[in-house]
Amino acid sequence: MKEFAYRRVTEIRDALAAGHGGARYLGGGTNLVDLMKCGVETPTQLVDVRFLPLGEIRETPDGGLAIGATTTNSDLAAHPEVRRRYPALSQAVLAGASGQLRNMATVGGNLMQRTRCAYFADPSQACNKRDPGSGCAAIRGAHHNHAVLGWSPSCVATHASDMAVALAAFDAVVRYETLDGGAEIPLERFYPPVGDTPERETELPAGALITEVVLPGSAVAPRSRYRKVRERASYAFATVSVAAHLEVSRGTVRSVRIALGGVASRPWRARAAESFLLDGPATADRFRAAAETELAAAAPLPGNGYKVPLARNLIAAVLADLAEPY
Amino acid sequence: MTTRSTISLRVNDVTHRLCLDHRRTLLDALREDLGHTGPKKGCDQGQCGACTVLLDGRRVVSCLTLAVAAEGAEITTVEGLAADGELRPIQEAFVRLDGFQCGYCTSGQLCSAVGMLAERAAGWPSAVTADVSPDGPVAELDAAEVRERMSGNLCRCGAYPSIVHAILETAARDGVTG
Known part of the structure; x- marks a missing residue:
């Protein structure tokens, strides 16, 4: 060090x-x-920054929540209003790391965490994210846990956060401060596409400090779910995960949000699947077809093709669960 | 650039004054500078839990905690669990029910179990809790809940069945504090 x-x-x-x-x-x-x-x-x-006055979760006038950036993962997941209004967020945080790490980790740090690509963490290996221009060892290496959506020849790493996947599904907004004043970015645009600049991981200006994450009020968020597939039962990063919420009325989809984890360099908001489903019938066939619509853009590497049917099945299963009668 | 600081660390109710390199982890400060060898160095990268201690009553891994960042916190190591010389119920249960073989992970398991039982008493759900709603009844602490909540503590001897047994028995007997 x-x-x-x-x-x-x-x-x-x-x-x-x-x-x-x-x-x-x-x-x-x-x-x-x-x-x-x-x-x-x-x-x-x-x-x-842990002693800044940013450790509170407060209710906003529109029925949402503003989560202070130094709130720990534990306090976020255990908060009664998070569990009541945004259960998929609590589930996502609880699905990540271990009890010890959740007691330490903060919301701001969670958003800023780096990929767990093993080549990124090993300075002896080529990695465009760590050392721009050095190449990508993962594309021709061990990449069974790498991206199938939105990657580029520069980088195939995935984003590791479970929390951010749920935040993407809930249309969260990231607020930050700089010496020139404050601003905000929707979580969905917080992480730029990889392109040929994988070292540029967020849209935050240099020196910016995340102050809070704001969840808009949502009538459908209480009916939400986070489901994560991983290589062991606990304490592992996602192979594929899904955060979703769904509102069905008289058999018709009235509102739907879907975000995927473990498949891209950022939480992947499944807009194509959402558009496919909206105002259509809430049936198992439609859920599966919606997932296939989203995954039509998938480009798996030789070693991670399994993620495409896994993501399809996971999306369909989570939506079917959420469509069960109340 | 100042790369060292003189800090106070409060460990098991005793305050120590130390001048430390900022790179010093809490684990190394406890073991090398203060002689508290209860916390163990297993992986040194936050994956095994052998270095678990309590910081203000919450379990953390001391290998990823910088000592300088722990100033001001009440630090409890396994040596502080039985401060009055009497084993805590969780310690007694580990001994009686064979909650270990080689013992290397045990101090971390014990600190983690004490922290976990407090989390449980505070009503925190886990990843295997069927309904995270705060409005329903608190789910029963069963083996699946204990295994999930203790997944940050690895045991290479595979003493997990006895560890789970010891924690469940302690929770039923003692309720909260371990």
């Missing part, structure tokens, strides 16, 4: 004043400290 300065801040303006150059904001450190140990992250200063 490279040497670094450490500064604990209690005011947002102090965080922003310190958070430039080689500095990184430190939340729970569950990903950042790990990557510092293996030499992937080399900050010159850590700005510890």
Whole structure:
């Protein structure tokens, strides 16, 4: 690990004043400290933001929730209003990591976590995300857990967050502060397409500090579900996951949101499947056809073709569960 | 650039003054600087749970916690679980029900179990809780719940059945604190 300065801040303006150059904001450190140990992250200063006044979850006037960026994963998943209004968000957070890591990890850090591609974490390997222009060892290497949607020849890594998949399905908005003022980005646009710049992972300006994530009020969110397939029963990253909510009235789909995890460099909002389903019959055949419509764009690598039928079946199964009579 | 700081770490109700390199993890500070060798270094990357300690009563992995970031917290290691010399119910149950073989993971399992039972008492759901709604009855703590909630603690000896048994028995007997 490279040497670094450490500064604990209690005011947002102090965080922003310190958070430039080689500095990184430190939340729970569950990903950042790990990557510092293996030499992937080399900050010159850590700005510890856990003591900023950003640890609350408050209700918004439209019936939504604003989640402070330093809220821990544990507190997010256990919050009664999250469980009541956005159960898929609580389920997604609980499906990730372990009890210890959820106690440490923060919402802001969760959004900023890096891919778990093994080649990214190994500085001896080619990786355009870690070392632009060096190539991608995964495309011709071990990529059974890599992307099938939206990847480019530069990078086939997936995004690791479960939480972000549920946030994408709920139309969440990420708010941040900079020295020039605050702004917000819809979660769906927070992570740019890979293109030939896989090292550019978010749309945040340099030095920006995530302050909160806002969930809009939603009448259908209570009927939502997160389901995750992984290589062991617990404590593993997603092979494929689905966050969805669905409203059916008299056999017709009145509202639907679907987002996929484990298949792309970002949470994959399944807009094509949603459009296919809206105002049509809520039947098993339609759910399956909607999933196939979305996955028509899939381009699996030689070693991860299994993810396409897995995603199709998972989408169809989750929608069928949600369509069960109330 | 200042790369070291003099900090206070409060471990098992005792305050220690230390000058540490910022790179020092809490695990290394506990073991190498303070002689608390209960927390074990297994993977050193947050995957095995052998280094689990309690920070302000919540379980964390000390290998991914920087010591400098733990200043101000009440740190409890396995050495602090039986502070009065009497084994805690969870410790007694691990001994009586063979909740370990080699023992390397045990201090982490014990700290994790104490933290987990407190989470459970606070009504936190888990990934195997059928309904996460806060309005229904609290689901029973069964073997599946214990296995899920303890999945951050690996045991290479495979003592899991006895670990689950010890935790379930403690939860039924003691209710909350382990």
